Amino acid sequence: MTKEIPVHWVCQACRQAPAAEDVRDDDPVEPYRLCHECADRLRYRALRPIEWFNLAALHGWAKFLLHDDFYDQDGRACQPDVDDDVIDEKHAPTLEMCARSLERLIDFCVTRWHLGKEEFEAFRPFPIGTVLAAIEHRADAGNRQVWETMVQLCANVVGSPAAPWVRAQFNRAWRDVSLFIWAEAAAKCLPAPEGLHKTIDALQVVHGRDLEKQMSALSWFRAAAVLDWIEAHLPPQDVAASWGQLASLSDLHWSRVQSWLASGRPLSLVALDALASCIPRQGQARILTILDPKLKGCGDRSVIGHALRIYEAEDSAPRVATKCSFIIQHLDKLRAE
Numbered sequence: 396m397t398k399e400i401p402v403h404w405v406c407q408a409c410r411q412a413p414a415a416e417d418v419r420d421d422d423p424v425e426p427y428r429l430c431h432e433c434a435d436r437l438r439y440r441a442l443r444p445i446e447w448f449n450l451a452a453l454h455g456w457a458k459f460l461l462h463d464d465f466y467d468q469d470g471r472a473c474q475p476d477v478d479d480d481v482i483d484e485k486h487a488p489t490l491e492m493c494a495r496s497l498e499r500l501i502d503f504c505v506t507r508w509h510l511g512k513e514e515f516e517a518f519r520p521f522p523i524g525t526v527l528a529a530i531e532h533r534a535d536a537g538n539r540q541v542w543e544t545m546v547q548l549c550a551n552v553v554g555s556p557a558a559p560w561v562r563a564q565f566n567r568a569w570r571d572v573s574l575f576i577w578a579e580a581a582a583k584c585l586p587a588p589e590g591l592h593k594t595i596d597a598l599q600v601v602h603g604r605d606l607e608k609q610m611s612a613l614s615w616f617r618a619a620a621v622l623d624w625i626e627a628h629l630p631p632q633d634v635a636a637s638w639g640q641l642a643s644l645s646d647l648h649w650s651r652v653q654s655w656l657a658s659g660r661p662l663s664l665v666a667l668d669a670l671a672s673c674i675p676r677q678g679q680a681r682i683l684t685i686l687d688p689k690l691k692g693c694g695d696r697s698v699i700g701h702a703l704r705i706y707e708a709e710d711s712a713p714r715v716a717t718k719c720s721f722i723i724q725h726l727d728k729l730r731a732e
């Protein structure tokens with residue numbers, strides 16, 4: 396009779412051999428529990444795809460020994476330190492294969508660099524209550540990256556039934572500097588304007604460059620109230636482009652842009668960056684690709700060009716000239732409605 400090995404004694408990578416050692420090289424707090432063969436392959440950046448997948452599903456892919464310099468998103472080793480004839484065998488499972496089981500589907504999502512529509516739609520056959528329970532369980536047991544993936548799933552798969560859980564996650568989000576991730580779930584799961592108010596309250600104690608990084612959390616709410624917040628919190632000088640990016644995502648109307656241009660710096664700089672953010676281009680921030688900002692209340696783009704030429708004549712800063720010329724050149728691509 397074969398003696399069954401308890402789950403926590405099985406190698407986390409191959410999930411076949413008994414675990415024989417804890418590898419703490421990149422994370423002493425949450426070691427990998429592995430058989431000797433998988434431990435060697437992990438250290439040589441030469442895991443087989445299914446082994447990488449199994450480890451990334453538990454630990455996330457952002458840890459040093461699993462990260463995207465060493466493996467592609469399908470778990471293929473990019474720069475192994477050993478020759479391994481079977482390295483391309485033992486493929487990682489595809490989304491289609493994982494979609495047959497809720498647990499495996501969640502595994503798959505944790506291994507992705509980015510989640511999208513395809514992954515979210517794969518949850519449809521599962522009852523929302525079951526999905527939420529599985530997400531909560533995985534978030535409780537997981538590290539920061541696993542938790543962040545679960546919050547994203549709540550936002551895009553569960554919605555309002557996740558409200559109590561999302562509300563309860565605020566403290567962890569704040570502690571782990573993951574306000575941006577939490578705010579998407581707050582925008583999609585909590586009744587408005589609860590999430591927006593909570594995020595604005597949290598940002599009250601953040602200043603300077605930290606504020607410019609963390610305020611992107613407000614992008615998810617798509618709310619004109621954020622434009623008022625920008626007016627109240629904008630620094631008088633050294634205005635980063637992130638202010639304009641946030642404005643473009645916050646129900647921005649042409650009338651507000653006009654008033655900002657008329658008021659001069661620093662708000663005029665935000666107006667220019669906001670207009671530029673409405674022009675899709677390579678290399679732009681991912682949030683712009685996801686949320687696809689559009690300027691409201693200005694169907695005739697030639698009006699924008701005319702206003703920019705007038706503004707440009709009054710403000711000779713090189714940044715203004717560069718930005719105005721970019722917007723005018725790409726006016727036909729500027730998203731407006």
Ligand SMILES: [Zn+2]
Pocket residue numbers: 406407408409410411412429430431432433434
């Ligand atoms: Zn193993």
